[in-house]
Amino acid sequence: MGTSESDIQQLIQIDAMNYRCNLMRNNSGAMKGTDGNYVRFGLGNVSPKQGTKSSDLIGFTQVVITPEMVGKTIAVFTAVEVKEPAWKPGNDKREHSQRAFLDWVKAKGGFAGFANSVESFRKILGV
Numbered sequence: 406m407g408t409s410e411s412d413i414q415q416l417i418q419i420d421a422m423n424y425r426c427n428l429m430r431n432n433s434g435a436m437k438g439t440d441g442n443y444v445r446f447g448l449g450n451v452s453p454k455q456g457t458k459s460s461d462l463i464g465f466t467q468v469v470i471t472p473e474m475v476g477k478t479i480a481v482f483t484a485v486e487v488k489e490p491a492w493k494p495g496n497d498k499r500e501h502s503q504r505a506f507l508d509w510v511k512a513k514g515g516f517a518g519f520a521n522s523v524e525s526f527r528k529i530l531g532v
Contacts, residue, residue: 407490414461414487417526424530425467426483426516431459449506458502460484466516466530482515485526492521 414430421428433447448459465480486503494500503519510517518529 410487410489413490413521413523416523417462417485417487417520420523420526421464421466424527424532426464426530427466428462428464428483428485431461431463433459458499459506460486460503460517462487482510482513483530484510484515484517485529486519488519488521490521492519494519 418428418430431448433445433450435443435445435450438444448463450459462483462485464483466483467478468481469475470477470479484507486507507517507519516529516531518525520526520529
């Protein structure tokens with residue numbers, strides 16, 4: 406029996422602690438409420454028209470910054486989209502939305518990327 410996406414996710418969360426990275430599961434989606442309207446849940450899941458889908462794991466990585474701020478620690482926003490071990494990058498609609506969110510996080514100075522193993526997660530952090 407192979408390693409599942411859920412197994413990879415848990416291994417990444419455990420490994421992340423070795424790098425002062427705290428990651429939390431971010432369930433996102435939508436369900437129909439009793440009034441017939443959809444209720445959306447998950448970080449940033451405002452509308453399907455928005456074109457982004459936040460990542461499976463959301464958190465922060467502690468880093469010590471610039472010489473003039475020696476000794477101070479900051480938290481850098483971190484987003485990891487977890488995939489099954491055999492995953493290869495594609496361009497379906499869902500993955501396109503996930504990539505848009507990851508690109509947005511990286512453009513703002515955060516750590517973000519797709520991971521299908523602990524090793525690929527470490528590459529996101531640059532360790």
